[in-house]
Amino acid sequence: MSPFWIDLIIILIKVIVVMGALLGGVMMMAIVERRGAGFLQERLGPNRVGPWGFFQPIADGIKLFFKEEFIPAQAHKLLYLAAPAFFVFIAFATFAVIPFGDKLELFGRTIQLQIADVNIGILYIFAFASLGVYGIVIAGWASNNKFSLMGGLRSAAQMISYEVALGLSIIGILMVVHSLRLNDIIVAQTHYWGYLPRWNIFVQPLGFLIFLIATFAEVNRIPFDLCEAEQELVVGYQVEYGSMKFVMYYMGEYVNLVTFSALIVVLFFGGWHIPWIEGLAIHPLLLALLQVGAFVVKVFAFLWFFVWVRWTFPRFRYDQLMRFGWLVLLPLAIFNIFATGVVMVLIP
Amino acid sequence: MKHEVKEIPTERMVLNFGPSHPATHGVFRNILELDGERILDVEVEIGFLHSGFEKLGEHRTYNQFITIADRMNYLSPLNNDIGYVLAVEKLLGIEVPPRCQYIRAIMCELNRIADHLVSIGMHAVDVGAFTVFLYAFKQREIIYDLLEFVTGSRMNNSYPRVGGLMSDAPEGFEDKVKDFADHFLPTVDDIERLLTRNRIWVDRNKGIGAISAEEAISWGLTGPCLRAAGVEWDIRKTEPYSSYDHFDFEIPVGVRGDSYDRYLVRMEEMRQSNRIIQQAIANLPGGEVNVDDPKIILPPKERVYHSIEGLIHHFKLIMEEHGFQTPRGEIYSATEVPNGELGFFIISDGTNKPYRIHVRAPSFINYSVFPQLIKGHMISDVVAVISSLNIIAGELDR
Numbered sequence: 001m002s003p004f005w006i007d008l009i010i011i012l013i014k015v016i017v018v019m020g021a022l023l024g025g026v027m028m029m030a031i032v033e034r035r036g037a038g039f040l041q042e043r044l045g046p047n048r049v050g051p052w053g054f055f056q057p058i059a060d061g062i063k064l065f066f067k068e069e070f071i072p073a074q075a076h077k078l079l080y081l082a083a084p085a086f087f088v089f090i091a092f093a094t095f096a097v098i099p100f101g102d103k104l105e106l107f108g109r110t111i112q113l114q115i116a117d118v119n120i121g122i123l124y125i126f127a128f129a130s131l132g133v134y135g136i137v138i139a140g141w142a143s144n145n146k147f148s149l150m151g152g153l154r155s156a157a158q159m160i161s162y163e164v165a166l167g168l169s170i171i172g173i174l175m176v177v178h179s180l181r182l183n184d185i186i187v188a189q190t191h192y193w194g195y196l197p198r199w200n201i202f203v204q205p206l207g208f209l210i211f212l213i214a215t216f217a218e219v220n221r222i223p224f225d226l227c228e229a230e231q232e233l234v235v236g237y238q239v240e241y242g243s244m245k246f247v248m249y250y251m252g253e254y255v256n257l258v259t260f261s262a263l264i265v266v267l268f269f270g271g272w273h274i275p276w277i278e279g280l281a282i283h284p285l286l287l288a289l290l291q292v293g294a295f296v297v298k299v300f301a302f303l304w305f306f307v308w309v310r311w312t313f314p315r316f317r318y319d320q321l322m323r324f325g326w327l328v329l330l331p332l333a334i335f336n337i338f339a340t341g342v343v344m345v346l347i348p
Numbered sequence: 349m350k351h352e353v354k355e356i357p358t359e360r361m362v363l364n365f366g367p368s369h370p371a372t373h374g375v376f377r378n379i380l381e382l383d384g385e386r387i388l389d390v391e392v393e394i395g396f397l398h399s400g401f402e403k404l405g406e407h408r409t410y411n412q413f414i415t416i417a418d419r420m421n422y423l424s425p426l427n428n429d430i431g432y433v434l435a436v437e438k439l440l441g442i443e444v445p446p447r448c449q450y451i452r453a454i455m456c457e458l459n460r461i462a463d464h465l466v467s468i469g470m471h472a473v474d475v476g477a478f479t480v481f482l483y484a485f486k487q488r489e490i491i492y493d494l495l496e497f498v499t500g501s502r503m504n505n506s507y508p509r510v511g512g513l514m515s516d517a518p519e520g521f522e523d524k525v526k527d528f529a530d531h532f533l534p535t536v537d538d539i540e541r542l543l544t545r546n547r548i549w550v551d552r553n554k555g556i557g558a559i560s561a562e563e564a565i566s567w568g569l570t571g572p573c574l575r576a577a578g579v580e581w582d583i584r585k586t587e588p589y590s591s592y593d594h595f596d597f598e599i600p601v602g603v604r605g606d607s608y609d610r611y612l613v614r615m616e617e618m619r620q621s622n623r624i625i626q627q628a629i630a631n632l633p634g635g636e637v638n639v640d641d642p643k644i645i646l647p648p649k650e651r652v653y654h655s656i657e658g659l660i661h662h663f664k665l666i667m668e669e670h671g672f673q674t675p676r677g678e679i680y681s682a683t684e685v686p687n688g689e690l691g692f693f694i695i696s697d698g699t700n701k702p703y704r705i706h707v708r709a710p711s712f713i714n715y716s717v718f719p720q721l722i723k724g725h726m727i728s729d730v731v732a733v734i735s736s737l738n739i740i741a742g743e744l745d746r
Contacts (some may be wrong), residue, residue: 037478037479040479041478041479041482041483042482042483042486043482043486146361146363146364147363150363150385150727154385222476223476223548225476229476229728230370231370231371231473231474231475231476231731232371232474232727232728232730232731233727234369234370311478311479312477312479312542313476313477313546313548314472314475314476314477314543314546314548314549314552315475315476315477315548315552315728316548316551316552317551317552317726317728317729318385318726318727318728319385319726320548320551320552
């Protein structure tokens with residue numbers, strides 16, 4: 001077989017594995033979120049289907065699959081149906097550039113544990129994440145429902161405001177690393193300051209804080225879940241969506257959550273890097289697998305953090321959200337860039 | 349080059365907020381006129397849950413109306429019941445024994461705590477803090493178990509009777525209430541830690557739906573809504589009933605009269621209610637719970653079976669078109685229920701049924717001020733204001 005075909009097969013395998021892992025992650029999150037809510041709220045949560053309620057997402061999926069396919073009479077049919085598909089497609093596509101492990105040496109070939117190792121990885125992620133909002137805005141408009149429309153409008157304003165802060169907050173890292181390639185960012189974090197791993201959380205603490213907060217807005221989670229806001233907008237843009245169309249939004253949101261948790265880990269927590277492991281003599285193959293494991297553990301730690309925050313905080317109001325985004329996060333992000341620049345000049 | 353600024357035409361949007369909307373917690377309709385997210389005008393529409401409770405009273409004997417009184421505000425049925433029987437007792441000119449008064453006060457305060465827990469829980473869940481709601485409901489569950497233990501039912505207890513109670517508190521009542529009162533406050537502290545100084549919660553509620561003391565009085569607001577505006581008015585203090593003058597408690601008042609102060613007042617009232625319960629249970633008097641008047645209170649079964657007087661009294665009270673008769677006249681009696689002043693206005697024509705019953709429902713009067721409170725605020729504030737006013741649709745429409 002020519003190397004081209006082998007490469008193609010390897011990429012296909014990676015795509016299938018990552019898709020499977022993401023779908024598995026969505027399922028896991030569906031149950032972790034609800035059991036986590038139960039844990040935080042002194043109640044049980046779903047525990048009937050399978051051990052610890054583990055198969056509850058499957059039961060839910062089957063139920064939703066058999067629900068009636070309902071389209072509101074006055075909806076714009078094409079856009080109404082296209083919006084959830086678009087949303088879920090964008091959510092999955094964003095993950096393509098996330099490296100989930102180091103290079104794997106197998107049968108004399110070097111396999112990069114990442115679907116697409118593009119040199120503009122970060123730009124790709126931001127470009128695709130911004131597209132995701134179209135799925136919401138179109139849904140809000142096409143449903144022909146006032147609550148949906150309000151949700152869509154809120155979402156559009158929120159995404160624009162917070163993506164600015166989100167983008168600016170990582171400029172500091174890019175200045176230090178001199179690369180937009182996500183793998184380069186991780187490799188730069190494998191060094192040490194004495195015993196402390198040189199993770200970007202220690203290099204860019206302010207940038208991390210801004211990025212984390214803006215992430216909540218980006219993935220529509222409490223305290224920034226304004227476009228859903230079940231108590232005031234009755235879940236906003238999703239109001240008219242049922243059965244599998246609802247599942248697509250549900251899935252898309254959790255995939256976004258996984259993607260952004262992974263992005264936080266890659267940008268600020270050393271990605272697949274396991275600190276202090278270099279000194280140990282571990283078989284390279286085992287090491288690569290351990291690193292994938294470390295990456296998954298880190299991502300799940302952040303997923304749990306998102307769950308924890310969701311069940312702790314109230315929700316912002318629309319104007320407060322905008323004020324916070326433009327008047328607090330944005331100036332802080334710009335200050336962070338400035339401070340990073342000053343430090344880089346002073347300490348070459 | 350001349351730039352022309354093009355005026356973009358905008359339209360006002362009319363949004364139907366209710367009758368079936370998750371934040372109305374019942375059925376009432378707010379027709380919001382919006383400019384973007386800002387509310388320009390509100391029209392409220394009520395009556396979706398009209399059940400004719402007042403009219404039903406004209407066809408029931410005095411004791412039968414108790415089952416209807418507790419269905420008005422289904423979050424604090426015992427407060428409603430006790431408010432009603434106090435009105436009838438005032439009409440009859442009787443006073444129940446001290447033990448009964450103390451038990452009634454304890455039940456009122458337990459129910460007040462349960463009501464405030466739901467109110468604060470719903471307020472929190474409307475602003476997005478779901479966990480607070482479940483923390484509150486866990487304690488409410490304990491209270492409801494306690495109410496079930498005493499009255500036999502969890503909701504719509506129908507426990508008091510004119511001239512006394514359905515039955516004396518069962519064995520173990522004091523220990524159970526004491527146990528609850530001793531272990532309740534940590535939950536209030538938990539809620540306080542989650543909300544009171546939470547910046548998002550403060551921003552969402554401070555200055556939202558504010559009303560001045562003068563306006564609150566002229567609109568006829570009562571209860572936490574009035575006290576949040578800074579007016580120290582509580583019927584338990586000003587016109588004590590059911591031995592409330594025996595207990596040492598404070599009336600919490602707010603300053604700004606906004607959603608945040610209403611929340612703070614309710615939180616503090618739960619602590620004060622807990623104090624009342626502890627004092628009442630420590631000094632619970634012994635003796636009878638019912639007035640010694642066989643014309644009003646059913647005689648014990650031994651008397652019914654073994655004496656002709658007992659049998660006749662039983663017969664007169666139970667059979668249709670019997671029951672006790674009240675003197676001709678009008679009476680207004682008000683009590684402090686969790687939502688405010690609940691008044692019963694009863695016109696008696698001297699028969700065994702009221703000629704007319706009118707209820708001064710705090711939800712109805714508190715809701716009347718809602719359009720004024722919300723004008724100029726945003727959609728998200730609607731939910732915060734509605735739930736901090738604690739509108740109960742059953743009481744609103746009666």
